[in-house]
Each structure stands twice: as structure tokens, then as C-alpha cells.
Amino acid sequence: MNLEAQIANIVRANGAAFYDTETVTEGEQTIYRVYVTQEGGISLDLCAEISRELSVLLDVTPPMGGRYILEVSSPGLERKLTKPQHFVHAIGEKIKYKVIGVDKGKGTLLEADDKGITVETKSGKASYDYDQLGTVKTYIEW
Numbered sequence: 191m192n193l194e195a196q197i198a199n200i201v202r203a204n205g206a207a208f209y210d211t212e213t214v215t216e217g218e219q220t221i222y223r224v225y226v227t228q229e230g231g232i233s234l235d236l237c238a239e240i241s242r243e244l245s246v247l248l249d250v251t252p253p254m255g256g257r258y259i260l261e262v263s264s265p266g267l268e269r270k271l272t273k274p275q276h277f278v279h280a281i282g283e284k285i286k287y288k289v290i291g292v293d294k295g296k297g298t299l300l301e302a303d304d305k306g307i308t309v310e311t312k313s314g315k316a317s318y319d320y321d322q323l324g325t326v327k328t329y330i331e332w
Contacts, residue, residue, distance in 0.1 A: 193251055194211065196251070200247060205236075206226040207228065209276070211224050222260050223263065224244060267330050268328055268329050268330060272326075278303070281300065284297070284330070287327075288324035295309065305319055306320050306322075
């Protein structure tokens with residue numbers, strides 16, 4: 191079983207859903223982030239409990255070499271969409287996206303499956319395969 195599957199099992203055992211991981215460097219610190227979701231939102235107490243349980247796993251199976259800080263949190267309202275299931279769960283939400291080598295766009299995500307997405311833009315519907323897309327994020331108009 192790979193590390194992400196083990197992380198997902200711990201998250202699921204705590205009543206939440208595994209969303210994704212991310213490794214970032216901020217200053218001189220490396221941060222390993224585990225994003226989790228739950229219907230109705232994630233509490234700080236739940237993030238702390240999942241973090242405690244993940245720490246035990248990651249002490250035995252580190253996600254990377256060297257020192258790092260573990261963070262467990264929600265991916266947020268404005269979040270990256272990187273996997274087909276992220277797109278499926280974001281249907282109906284507003285997204286900003288980059289089409290590789292072409293342009294940026296934004297609109298409402300209408301459809302998503304294992305191959306790609308359909309977006310309603312100001313100019314009409316547009317469909318893209320995942321391999322045509324760069325960064326895609328949900329966004330909120332305030």
C-alpha cells in the first residue's frame with residue numbers, strides 16, 4: 191500500500207475524506223501538507239487528531255528525506271483542482287484555469303469525468319482534456 195493510501199485510511203477512520211498532499215518550501219522550512227475535507231467543514235480539533243495519527247505513520251514512513259513540518263488542513267474554498275475526483279466534486283463552482291500554451295479562462299464548471307471538463311464561460315461552453323490544462327482553481331466572487 192502506498193503512502194497516500196495509508197494517509198487516506200487514517201483520514202477516513204477519523205470520519206473525513208483525503209483530498210490531496212502538497213510539499214512546499216517557505217523560507218528555510220519544508221512543509222508537508224495533508225488536505226482533508228468533510229461534509230459541513232473541518233474543525234481544528236479534527237485536524238489536530240488526524241495530525242497526531244499521521245505523525246506516527248510518517249515517523250515510520252517519511253514522505254521525504256530531511257526535516258519537514260506536517261500540516262493538516264482543509265483545502266479551503268479557493269482550492270487547486272488536480273485530480274479528476276476534485277473536478278467532479280467541484281461541478282457547479284466557479285473556476286479559473288490555464289490552457290497550456292494558449293490562454294487563461296474562467297467560468298462555471300459544468301461537467302467533469304475521467305477525461306476532462308466542460309466550462310460555461312462568457313463566450314459559451316468550452317471543453318478541455320486534463321492534459322490541455324495547467325493550473326485550475328476554484329474561486330469565490332466576493
